[in-house]
Amino acid sequence: MRIVVLAGGIGGARFLRGLKKAAAEAEITVVGNTGDDIHLFGLKVCPDLDTVMYTLGGGIDEERGWGREDESFRVKEELAAYGVGPEWFGLGDRDFATHIVRTQMLAAGYPLSAVTEALCDRWKPGVRLLPMTDDRVETHVAVELDGERKAIHFQEYWVRLRASVPAHAVVPVGAEQAKPAPGVLEAIGAADVILFPPSNPVVSVGTILAVPGIREAVAEAGAPVVGLSPIVGDAPVRGMADKVLAAVGVESSAAAVAEHYGAGLLDGWLVDTVDAGAVARVEAAGIRCRAVPLMMSDDEATAEMARVALELAQEVRAGE
Amino acid sequence: MRIVVLAGGIGGARFLRGLKKAAAEAEITVVGNTGDDIHLFGLKVCPDLDTVMYTLGGGIDEERGWGREDESFRVKEELAAYGVGPEWFGLGDRDFATHIVRTQMLAAGYPLSAVTEALCDRWKPGVRLLPMTDDRVETHVAVELDGERKAIHFQEYWVRLRASVPAHAVVPVGAEQAKPAPGVLEAIGAADVILFPPSNPVVSVGTILAVPGIREAVAEAGAPVVGLSPIVGDAPVRGMADKVLAAVGVESSAAAVAEHYGAGLLDGWLVDTVDAGAVARVEAAGIRCRAVPLMMSDDEATAEMARVALELAQEVRAGE
CATH class of the missing domain: 1.10.8.240 (CofD-like domain)
Incomplete structure (x- = not known):
């Protein structure tokens, strides 16, 4: 089985560790975000x-x-x-x-x-790790500091300011001119399953999808695309995803993130059991949805999340 | 008093520490070797x-x-x-x-x-430290390795090979095109005393003098030029100066090094007491010479060496 994962940092990495456990025989290609370089x-x-x-x-x-x-x-x-x-x-x-x-x-x-x-x-x-692009892309965040509106590097927003001021816009500078790195489109095209881990939908997965060609390749791939919500009970599992979701006009909820990706991209979506009430809304948007525990408390819990995601992909495939 | 010192690494640095002690009020400019960069x-x-x-x-x-x-x-x-x-x-x-x-x-x-x-x-x-040049100069050493003659970086010769094979030539690559760094010629021209510490006469002081304009400025300076022998009793005080002296056809002795610099450059030369027999030979070459203890065993011993060097400079000046 060939699996492609679009991954950010900590959340993506921990999910991948679970995925490797859940699908030890799979050939996993990771398309990594470089917008925070x-x-x-x-x-x-x-x-x-x-x-x-x-x-x-x-x-x-x-x-x-x-x-x-x-x-x-x-x-x-x-x-x-x-x-x-x-x-x-x-x-x-x-x-x-x-x-x-x-x-x-x-x-x-x-x-x-x-x-x-x-x-x-x-x-x-134990995975093939590809940067999303070999070209320079830098995610900048528009903020108001000392009464002045300015664009700062994502790391400055995230690490120095700890997302303590509102983000007015998030711009992956250079993305429009960037080309997917060698192997990225090929891996997506040849995938049996494509997964969006519970990574930040704006500055991680969103940035990868902003590289021209990648979003299209995922949307047109024959493989089912299944994501895991990074929002549990209206708050990010980790990090400060809510801060940048606001910048793109998306509410901080498991259902809203699924709708943000949209049925054009996503075939399946996992929400946490506390968000079971969101399943109907996500399915109404044309995305198959299931509520399961989504806390990556340890490798086994994470592997179980990955197993369910792969099952959901299987269901999507069978249902087609 | 304005003192200019042409310095290599360890020997030069230790001498300077003594010099600062010996001439606390002096304004010291160090022209540093960059050929080993x-x-x-x-x-x-x-x-x-x-x-x-x-x-x-x-x-x-x-x-x-x-x-x-x-x-x-x-x-x-x-x-x-x-x-x-x-x-x-x-x-x-x-x-x-x-x-x-x-x-x-x-x-x-x-x-x-x-x-x-x-x-x-x-x-x-506590000194003004100037590189000899802002341009790139790299000292290369011609050696025979595995039966093949090749030029290697000085650091490879010195640190990796520990000068264990004969040096056939020492070439400061790029020196011919290099210009003295800003302030170097001015400092030499304005000096009251110019000192050559017991640094390596080939790869340290020699490399500095190889930058066009520096040798001439030292030779033409109104200030007395006094050096301290890095060779004591036919062996280098520290390091492996003898290895590179051979490459330029100079015997490893206090007198030979003085003659190598020559009376056109040097006005005074200090040799160690064990080399007292060399004083006559150095003076015959037109260079005022004295035999004093030259082991930099501690700061006070080194300061004493510096004091004697400054006295010899004073003698040279008075004798003119």
């Missing part, structure tokens, strides 16, 4: 790709959900001693090495997809 | 400049003589886990921050001299 200290940092790579490769800090386990921050402390920031972005010493290797390879002319493959040679995540 | 992991590393900066700024590892005190090597270990080397060059985590800041500033368009000044804003070395 950022240049820091002259280095190219790809937070979502790395979170997937470290999580599946056994190198993640389980507590934080991002960065390396057993991490130290001496390089960052020294940079701060030079007065060089930003201090609000947590780059650890072990993590720095990844960015150094990546930046060096990019400078040598390798595309990000080749660099990601090279990094995965070490981590062996 | 190397690009590693996409970062610009300037070993000699950093050794001077860390030593005078209180950040050096006293035991090793290079790199930061209380250092760790986690970034390097991670790079090795990615299969990315070289492993033979010891870049510590705290040291990495310096190279990251430097590389980022260079990429932003600042010349190395401005970058060095910015780094020194933190370290406050």
Whole structure:
């Protein structure tokens, strides 16, 4: 079975760990969000790709959900001693090495997809990890700061400001000119199942779909497309998805997110049992829906979510 | 009193610490060797400049003589886990921050001299530290490896091979096209004394003098030029200066090094007491010479060497 997953960072990575357990024999291709990539200290940092790579490769800090386990921050402390920031972005010493290797390879002319493959040679995540694009895309968020409207990098909004001010707009700068990375459209076209993990529908899955060709490929794929709601009981499972949903005019509910993707894209949708009341509304929108526990409390609970998603895909296929 | 010192790495840095003690009121300008600079992991590393900066700024590892005190090597270990080397060059985590800041500033368009000044804003070395040039110069060493003659980077010769094979030639690649960094010629021209510390006469002081304009400025300066022998009793005080002296056809002795610089450049020369027999030979070459203890065993011993060098300069001046 060939499964394609459009993944953001922490939520996507944890879901993938469950999926690997649920479908050990499957050939999984992950199309990773690169809209939250950022240049820091002259280095190219790809937070979502790395979170997937470290999580599946056994190198993640389980507590934080991002960065390396057993991490130290001496390089960052020294940079701060030079007065060089930003201090609000947590780059650890072990993590720095990844960015150094990546930046060096990019400078040598390798595309990000080749660099990601090279990094995965070490981590062996057990999935094929593709960046959504080899081109530069940076998600910017329009906010009002000190009475002035300005666009800031997504990481600044998310990490520095902790989404504490309203987002007026979320723009994946560069997406319109971006091309899907080699293999992305082919993997989507050849998939038996396409999954949207409970990742952020705006800044993670939404950004991937903003790369011209990807949304169309998913919509036209022969395979069933099944998503898992990142909103449980009107609040994000983790992160601050509600903050950016407001920016695109979508209410923070499991049903609204399904409608936002729409029946043109989604064939099936899982909501949490607390949102069982939303099933009828989602099905009314033409999307097959089921209510099951959606808290990724451990790998087994997450694997069970993945199993249900695959079953729902099977149902969609059988129903066609 | 304005003192200009042409300095290499460890020997130069330790001498400077003594000089600062010996001439606390002096305005010291250090023209640092950049021929041993190397690009590693996409970062610009300037070993000699950093050794001077860390030593005078209180950040050096006293035991090793290079790199930061209380250092760790986690970034390097991670790079090795990615299969990315070289492993033979010891870049510590705290040291990495310096190279990251430097590389980022260079990429932003600042010349190395401005970058060095910015780094020194933190370290406050108590001297004005100028790179010999803002242009790229890399010292290469011609060696025979596996029966094949090839040119390798000085650091590879020095650090990886530990100078274990004969050096057939030492070439400061790029020196001919290099210009002295801003302030270098002005400092030399305005100096009251010019000192050559017991640094390597070929790959440290020699490389600085190879930048067109610097040798001429030193030779024509009104100030006395006094050097301290890096060779004591036919062996280098530290390092492996004898290996590269052979490459330029100079015997490894205090007198031969003085003759190598020559009376056109040097006005005074200090040899160690064990080389007292060389004084007559040096003076016969037209260079005022004295034999005094030249082991930089501690700051006070080094300060005493600096005091004698300044006295000899005073003698030269008075004798003129």
